[in-house]
Amino acid sequence: MLTACEEIFLLLPHLVGMRVECMEVRDGLVMIEASTPEDVLVPCPGCGVSSGRVHSRYGRHLADAPCDGRGVVIELSVRRLFCDNRECQRVTFAEQIDGLTSRYGRRTPVLQQMLAALGVVLARALTAPGCVCPARSWVFRMRRHLR
Numbered sequence: 001m002l003t004a005c006e007e008i009f010l011l012l013p014h015l016v017g018m019r020v021e022c023m024e025v026r027d028g029l030v031m032i033e034a035s036t037p038e039d040v041l042v043p044c045p046g047c048g049v050s051s052g053r054v055h056s057r058y059g060r061h062l063a064d065a066p067c068d069g070r071g072v073v074i075e076l077s078v079r080r081l082f083c084d085n086r087e088c089q090r091v092t093f094a095e096q097i098d099g100l101t102s103r104y105g106r107r108t109p110v111l112q113q114m115l116a117a118l119g120v121v122l123a124r125a126l127t128a129p130g131c132v133c134p135a136r137s138w139v140f141r142m143r144r145h146l147r
């Protein structure tokens, strides 16, 4: 029998290893508050030496793949860590979580892959000879609004 927390990881496997503190529906969105555990060591991107010495924490807001038709936002508390290697030029660095975050990324890789696949499908549909795809007129209307 799985605990409620383990069931969350069945639905959201990219959160495995994270500490999920809250999951609720707020303003029509599924909001997930999560953080990285304190005891996990992270390699410095500059020198590769692992560190777990915390400088500070900060919040990130990541858009995730929809769940049951609702948008999902992960409010993630991540650590800024010290690099203790005296030969490394980095003093601190922000941790990245495999499968969940990327530098300056505001979407999870799962959502990014879904949007990329959707873009490919739309591009193929719109460039097909004799395209009468309803999305074609929608895309052109959206382009006008973006100018």
Ligand SMILES: [Zn+2]
Residues within 6 Å of the ligand: 044, 045, 046, 047, 048, 049, 083, 084, 085, 088, 089, 090
């Ligand atoms: Zn380093």
